[in-house]
Amino acid sequence: MTKIYDCGHYQVAAVKNIDLEVRKKHFVLIAGRSGSGKTTLLSLIGGLTRPTSGYILFEGSDIWALDDRSLSRMRNRRIGFIFQFASLIPTLTVNDNLKLAASFHEVDYDVGGRAKDLLALVGMSEKAEAYPNQLSGGQLKRVAIARALMNSPDLILADEPTGDLDEETEKEIVQILKKTNEDGATVVLVSHSPDIAPFATRRFRMSHGILTEEDEVVR
Amino acid sequence: MKGLGLLQLSRQNLRRRLFRTLAVATCLGLVTGILFSESLIAEGVQRSLQVGIARLGADILVVPYGQEMPVQTSLLTGEPTSFYMNRSVERQIAVVLGVERTSSQLFIASLQRASCCSGFFQLIAFEPQSDFTITPWLKSNLKRPLGSDEVIVGSKIFTPEGGELLFYGHRFTVAGKLEPTGMGLDAAVFIPIQTAYLMAAESIVKAERPLAIKPDQISAVLVKVDSATLPDIVASRITRNVEHVSVITSVRLVKSVGEHLSGLIQSLFLLTGTLWAVSTLLVGTIFSMTMNERRREIGLLRAIGATGRFIFKMVITEAALLTFIGGLLGVVGGGAIMFSFSLLISKSLEVPYLWPTFVQVSEMIAISMAIAILTGLLASLYPAVVASRMEPLYAIRSGE
Numbered sequence: 001m002t003k004i005y006d007c008g009h010y011q012v013a014a015v016k017n018i019d020l021e022v023r024k025k026h027f028v029l030i031a032g033r034s035g036s037g038k039t040t041l042l043s044l045i046g047g048l049t050r051p052t053s054g055y056i057l058f059e060g061s062d063i064w065a066l067d068d069r070s071l072s073r074m075r076n077r078r079i080g081f082i083f084q085f086a087s088l089i090p091t092l093t094v095n096d097n098l099k100l101a102a103s104f105h106e107v108d109y110d111v112g113g114r115a116k117d118l119l120a121l122v123g124m125s126e127k128a129e130a131y132p133n134q135l136s137g138g139q140l141k142r143v144a145i146a147r148a149l150m151n152s153p154d155l156i157l158a159d160e161p162t163g164d165l166d167e168e169t170e171k172e173i174v175q176i177l178k179k180t181n182e183d184g185a186t187v188v189l190v191s192h193s194p195d196i197a198p199f200a201t202r203r204f205r206m207s208h209g210i211l212t213e214e215d216e217v218v219r
Numbered sequence: 220m221k222g223l224g225l226l227q228l229s230r231q232n233l234r235r236r237l238f239r240t241l242a243v244a245t246c247l248g249l250v251t252g253i254l255f256s257e258s259l260i261a262e263g264v265q266r267s268l269q270v271g272i273a274r275l276g277a278d279i280l281v282v283p284y285g286q287e288m289p290v291q292t293s294l295l296t297g298e299p300t301s302f303y304m305n306r307s308v309e310r311q312i313a314v315v316l317g318v319e320r321t322s323s324q325l326f327i328a329s330l331q332r333a334s335c336c337s338g339f340f341q342l343i344a345f346e347p348q349s350d351f352t353i354t355p356w357l358k359s360n361l362k363r364p365l366g367s368d369e370v371i372v373g374s375k376i377f378t379p380e381g382g383e384l385l386f387y388g389h390r391f392t393v394a395g396k397l398e399p400t401g402m403g404l405d406a407a408v409f410i411p412i413q414t415a416y417l418m419a420a421e422s423i424v425k426a427e428r429p430l431a432i433k434p435d436q437i438s439a440v441l442v443k444v445d446s447a448t449l450p451d452i453v454a455s456r457i458t459r460n461v462e463h464v465s466v467i468t469s470v471r472l473v474k475s476v477g478e479h480l481s482g483l484i485q486s487l488f489l490l491t492g493t494l495w496a497v498s499t500l501l502v503g504t505i506f507s508m509t510m511n512e513r514r515r516e517i518g519l520l521r522a523i524g525a526t527g528r529f530i531f532k533m534v535i536t537e538a539a540l541l542t543f544i545g546g547l548l549g550v551v552g553g554g555a556i557m558f559s560f561s562l563l564i565s566k567s568l569e570v571p572y573l574w575p576t577f578v579q580v581s582e583m584i585a586i587s588m589a590i591a592i593l594t595g596l597l598a599s600l601y602p603a604v605v606a607s608r609m610e611p612l613y614a615i616r617s618g619e
Contacts, residue, residue, distance in 0.1 A: 040612075048522055049612035068527050076524020083615070087519050091235035092223075102222030104524040111222050131235075147523070 001054025003040050003209075014040040015051070016209040024154070027181045027199050028188045032206035038190040039084070039159050041206065045188060046079050046157045047071050073105050080148030080185075082158035086140045088132040094119065094143050095128040101150035118146040122176060138169035145176055156180060158189045162196070171195060225529070229536040233544075239509065243502055244545040247591050250491065250498045251549025252556070255587040257487045259557045259575060260564065261480075262583065267401025267573035268476055272469045274400050276351040277322075277441035278450040280467040281312055281457060287465040290326070290439065291475060295571050297375070297406030299328035299341040303436040304464070311461045312440050317448035318457075322349040325415050326438035327386075327430065329408075335388040335426040340376065341407045342386060344415035351443060353409050361395050367414050369394040373405035384408065388425025389418040401565070401573025480570055495594065502598035506538065510602040517606050518614030527607040534603035535596060542595025546588040553587075554580075 003015040014037040022028055022045075032038050043049045044056055047063045055062050058078070063071060081087075088097045098115040119125045122142035132140060141161055148156060158177065162170040170193060178199050181187045189196060197203065203214040233240045271294070282290050283304040293300045306323065313321045325344035330336040345353055347364060353371055357364065365371065370384060370391040378384055384391045391410065399405050410418075415432070422430040444453045454466045510517070517530055525533075557564070558574075565572035575583070 043612040046522070048518075048615070049610055072521070072524050072526040072529075075522060081522045083519070083522075085515075089516055089519065091231045092228075096223055096231070099222035100228075100520075101523050103224070103228070104526065104529055107222070151524075 001044060001051040001056060003037075003044055003049065004052040013209050015044060015211075017054075018209075018211045020045075020204075020211060022155075022186060022188060022202075024186055025181070025184060026186055026201045027178075028186075028202045028204065029196055029200035030188070030190045030204045030206055030211070031192055032190075036206040037209040038206050041211065042157045042159050042188065042190060045155075046081060047075055048081075076101065076105050077151050078154050080151070080153035080156045082141075082144050082148045082156065082161045084160040084163055084190075086132065086137070087144050088135075088140060088147075090132050093129050093131055094124060094135070097132070097143060098147050098150055101147050107151065114150060115146075118149055119143075121149075122146045123172070138165050138173075141165060141169070141173060142176075145173065149180060152185075154184075154186060156185050156187045156189075158187065158191075160190055160192070162191060162193050174199070225532055225536055226540075229533055229540055232533075232537055233540055236509075239505065240541060240544070243505055243541050244548055246498050246501055247542050247545025247594060248548030248552060250494045250594070251546045251587050251591040252553035253487075253494065253549075254491050254590060255550050255553035255583060256557050257484065257491060258583045258587070259553070259561075259580070260568075260572070261484055262575040262579050263401065263557075263561065263565075263572045264476060264480060264570050266575050266579070267571035268473050270398075270573055271400040271402030271404055271571060272472065274352065274356075274397070274402075274404055275441070275469070276355070276443070278444040278469055279442035279454050279457065280469075281308065281440040281442060281461070281464050282438065282467065284463045284465050287467050290467060291472060292403075292569075293326065293341055294403045294472065295476065296566070296569055297341060297373075297403030299339055300326055301328045302326065302438055303432060304438070306435045306437050308461060308464060309437065309440045312442060312457055315453065315456045315460055317444055317453040318442055319445040320349065320351060320443040322346050322351060322441045323412065323437040324350075324352075324439045324441060325412055325432065325436070327415060327432070329386050330426065330428060333427040335422075336386050337378070337384045340386075341403065342410055342415070343407050344410050344412040346412050352441065356397060357395075365394060365411055366392075367411060367417075368392060369411075371395045371397060371409040373397050373407045374399035375405040376408065386410075387418050387422040387430050389414070389421060399573060400571070402571040476570055480568070483568065495590075499594050499598045502538075502542075502595060503601065506534070506599045506602040507605075510534065510606045513606075514609065514614045514617050517609060518611045518616075521609075521611035521614065530609075531603045531607035534599055534606055538595040538599030538603075539592055542591045543588070545595070546591025549591060550584050550587050554584075 002017055005012045005014055030038050044051055050064055089100060092100060095115055098118060099111055102111040119128055122145055124139060124142050127135060127139060162173050174195050177187055205212050205214055283302050286302045289300040292298045309321050309323050312318060323346050327342040329340045329342055331339040347354060368391055370393055372378060372393055374397060378393050380393050380396060382393045384393060416434045419430040419432040444450045450468045454468050457466050520530060561572055
């Protein structure tokens with residue numbers, strides 16, 4: 001697949017002819033310099049942007065052949081996004097930010113109970129009623145991870161989840177992602193952290209929109 | 220089980236962006252308040268005329284030539300006036316084709332700042348035998364004829380029932396009080412015509428200034444037209460057959476008030492229309508700006524599963540809630556101002572005013588609220604469509 005951004009007078013090819021297959025329960029690590037196209041690639045995989053050419057197949061189906069409702073439902077139920085930036089809704093409490101993930105489509109679990117469990121998992125139970133502006137960068141990331149896990153997604157797409165964090169928080173977040181992967185979720189992660197590399201089953205490097213596999217680690 | 224509802228999400232957005240919420244709500248409240256107040260004025264004047272003319276009971280009022288303006292002013296605002304013509308006029312009118320009943324009245328202005336008078340009021344003396352203005356009320360309320368020294372007063376006269384009033388040195392007892400009409404009749408004192416002639420005779424010795432009325436003089440003839448004839452046709456016949464009189468029909472009275480008010484109401488509605496257009500643009504601009512600020516948030520919502528339709532509904536719900544608050548502020552504010560200052564407004568506009576009925580007020584509230592909400596929906600439609608169609612990644616990146 002290819003993604004070209006039209007910037008008026010010029011065009012930027014952020015992703016160039018990438019052919020990537022991610023298998024279930026794999027932990028895929030993508031590294032690369034800023035502006036190399038990593039975030040665009042994650043967004044393409046997650047159906048946040050349409051490729052200029054090519055296809056994104058999820059379990060064999062072209063996601064861009066789905067209507068808005070089905071694609072939104074897929075993003076909601078099957079994919080969990082963890083963004084690089086503070087990705088909580090500022091007008092909602094931590095607890096409501098988690099519940100938000102269960103707001104767009106019918107779910108068959110106890111929303112309040114699940115939110116409580118996940119906040120305990122990421123060590124944020126005490127901040128359940130806090131607003132995002134009352135949290136530190138590390139706390140925001142933990143809540144974002146908890147929200148991404150709300151609907152027990154099959155695929156976690158994480159864009160530098162440990163960026164700008166202290167070493168200890170980084171380790172804790174890596175452990176949470178590792179456990180999520182061990183519990184059965186597929187993880188595609190963009191990071192420069194050397195601490196994550198040992199958990200990855202496949203490692204890629206991205207440069208100028210081109211993806212190159214470094215090696216394959218079979219666990 | 221569901222997580223957060225659309226309404227809960229929208230409510231939180233409004234609560235956490237309090238300044239914007241209050242600014243937009245106040246702006247819309249102002250427009251709604253003005254619109255609601257104008258409607259109250261227009262409806263209140265209309266109702267007052269209906270009730271007042273029903274109280275008058277006459278289709279036509281015949282007065283001395285050239286006196287139609289003072290009479291209209293007196294009827295509408297209660298400004299006291301006196302004028303007289305010969306009683307023979309009533310006999311001439313009674314024989315005009317289409318006239319069913321007639322009754323004479325005397326219009327007497329009491330004396331201002333005089334020890335012989337309780338105040339400056341319009342006294343209306345009526346013929347108890349032929350009257351159809353006060354007598355029906357006496358039958359159903361007082362249930363007895365009015366005594367010779369008794370008066371019935373309009374609702375704006377504060378003297379209570381059983382209290383005394385002094386006019387031209389003659390002492391009267393208040394026997395009853397009429398329901399409000401909003402018209403000048405509310406500030407009038409109704410007395411039997413024979414007592415008025417007696418009061419005039421006594422005034423030479425009892426009053427500071429004598430009341431010069433002869434027993435063959437009257438001020439107006441009230442005419443009831445038979446059901447088969449139009450009042451306008453009878454009015455033309457009276458004008459042709461009776462000399463030196465002016466004819467006022469109830470329809471013309473309503474029309475003249477309408478003409479008097481139409482310029483003002485038109486200007487007010489034009490002003491409101493302009494304000495409405497400006498506020499719609501303003502609310503639209505504020506919503507567009509807010510949506511621009513919230514691009515990342517919208518992108519995030521899309522990323523975690525919100526459909527474009529959900530985003531559209533979220534923006535529209537927010538706008539509807541916001542404008543509902545604005546509308547409510549406007550209706551409460553406008554209503555409170557009108558309730559407190561209706562008398563002052565009525566006096567300064569020189570129009571009769573009676574607070575509209577509960578049903579009328581409810582209708583006006585519903586219409587004002589609907590207009591306020593519609594304004595919000597209209598203003599937020601474009602930002603809602605744009606927000607709902609944004610690609611999630613584009614929204615997230617352009618909002619960074």
